[in-house]
Amino acid sequence: DQQVKQNSPSLSVQEGRISILNCDYTNSMFDYFLWYKKYPAEGPTFLISISSIKDKNEDGRFTVFLNKSAKHLSLHIVPSQPGDSAVYFCAATAWGTGNQFYFGTGTSLTVIP
Amino acid sequence: EAGVVQSPRYKIIEKKQPVAFWCNPISGHNTLYWYLQNLGQGPELLIRYENEEAVDDSQLPKDRFSAERLKGVDSTLKIQPAELGDSAVYLCASSSQGTAAFFGQGTRLTVV
Numbered sequence: 083d084q085q086v087k088q089n090s091p092s093l094s095v096q097e098g099r100i101s102i103l104n105c106d107y108t109n110s111m112f113d114y115f116l117w118y119k120k121y122p123a124e125g126p127t128f129l130i131s132i133s134s135i136k137d138k139n140e141d142g143r144f145t146v147f148l149n150k151s152a153k154h155l156s157l158h159i160v161p162s163q164p165g166d167s168a169v170y171f172c173a174a175t176a177w178g179t180g181n182q183f184y185f186g187t188g189t190s191l192t193v194i195p
Numbered sequence: 196e197a198g199v200v201q202s203p204r205y206k207i208i209e210k211k212q213p214v215a216f217w218c219n220p221i222s223g224h225n226t227l228y229w230y231l232q233n234l235g236q237g238p239e240l241l242i243r244y245e246n247e248e249a250v251d252d253s254q255l256p257k258d259r260f261s262a263e264r265l266k267g268v269d270s271t272l273k274i275q276p277a278e279l280g281d282s283a284v285y286l287c288a289s290s291s292q293g294t295a296a297f298f299g300q301g302t303r304l305t306v307v
Contacts, residue, residue, distance in 0.1 A: 091235075116295050125199075125286055125298035126238065171237050173296075181226040182251060183296050185237035 085109045086174050088186035096194050101159040103189050105172030108153065112174040112184075117146060117157045120169045120188070129170075130157070162193045197221070201287050201299035209307055213275035216302045220268065220289030227264055228296060229272050230286040238286055238298075244270065277306045 087106045095101045103117075113134040118126035132139040132146045132155070139146050145158045159166055172186040200219040208214050220227050225246050230238035241260065243251040246267040255262065259278070264270040274281055284303050288296040 086237075088237075118298075123300075123303075125201075125288075125301045128295040128297060131295055173237075177293065180243075180250065181245070181290050181292065181296070182240070182243060183228075183290075185239075187235070187237045 083108075084187075085112075086172055086184045086186040088172055088189050090189050091187070092190040092192070094192045094194060095162045097164055098161045101157075101162045101166065101191055101193070103157040103159075103170050103172075103191065105155050105157075105186055106153055107155075107174050107184075109174070109176065109184075110153070111176040111179065113177055114175050115146070115148060115155050116173040116175075116183070117144075118171040118173060118185075119166075120171065126171055159191075162191075164193045164195050167191055167193045199287055199289055199297055199299035201285075201302055203302055204300060205303050205305075207305045207307060208277055210279055211276040213273065214277050214304060215271050215273045216285050216287075216304075218270045218272070218287030218299060220270075220287070221297055224289035224291050224297075225267070226290045226292075226296075227270050228286075228288040228290075229262060229270070230288060230298075232284040232286055232301070234283075238288075241272070241285075274304075277304075279306050282306045 116131040117129045120126040169188045227244040229241040244264045284301045286301045288298045290296040
């Protein structure tokens with residue numbers, strides 16, 4: 083059973099515009115959410131995270147929004163750059179049950195110059 | 196600070212042969228993970244260690260896969276014998292309590 087879902091396998095965005103990547107989860111016990119970025123032939127790289135006590139976390143061009151009632155989070159990249167082209171994975175964990183991370187299936191972002 | 200180190204980066208073996216992967220986690224990280232990633236999928240947990248104890252190995256195919264983390268630091272994952280369906284990327288990650296998991300570059304296994 084997939085507890086973290088990314089329903090958009092791919093996304094294309096023009097350079098300079100906003101990229102919005104979405105993620106849904108089913109487990110209400112999750113209290114920490116993360117986004118990873120993965121280039122081909124490399125391991126996933128941690129990008130940004132958010133605790134369930136917040137609804138927004140910002141780091142430079144990257145902002146993650148959390149809607150707990152909808153069990154939904156999103157990653158906004160503004161402005162998008164060609165170097166942002168990668169696969170983005172959403173992940174979640176429930177700290178009280180140990181350091182177990184659950185990953186979505188990824189969204190491949192292409193930023194068109 | 197050094198990141199998670201995995202070796203080898205690539206491995207090609209014939210089916211029915213054994214193979215082993217090695218991982219050295221970030222210093223001070225007590226939790227070590229082995230994940231499997233198939234094309235177009237997210238990482239799927241094979242086994243999770245807290246120090247030297249395997250606390251979650253429910254997804255590890257124990258008939259052919261084994262893992263160890265003897266001194267609570269580096270770890271090896273072994274497949275014996277390998278099957279064609281084992282071709283994938285094997286990722287190692289580590290974390291401390293309350294932090295993100297940090298990944299190595301992975302080992303791409305091809306079984307022919």
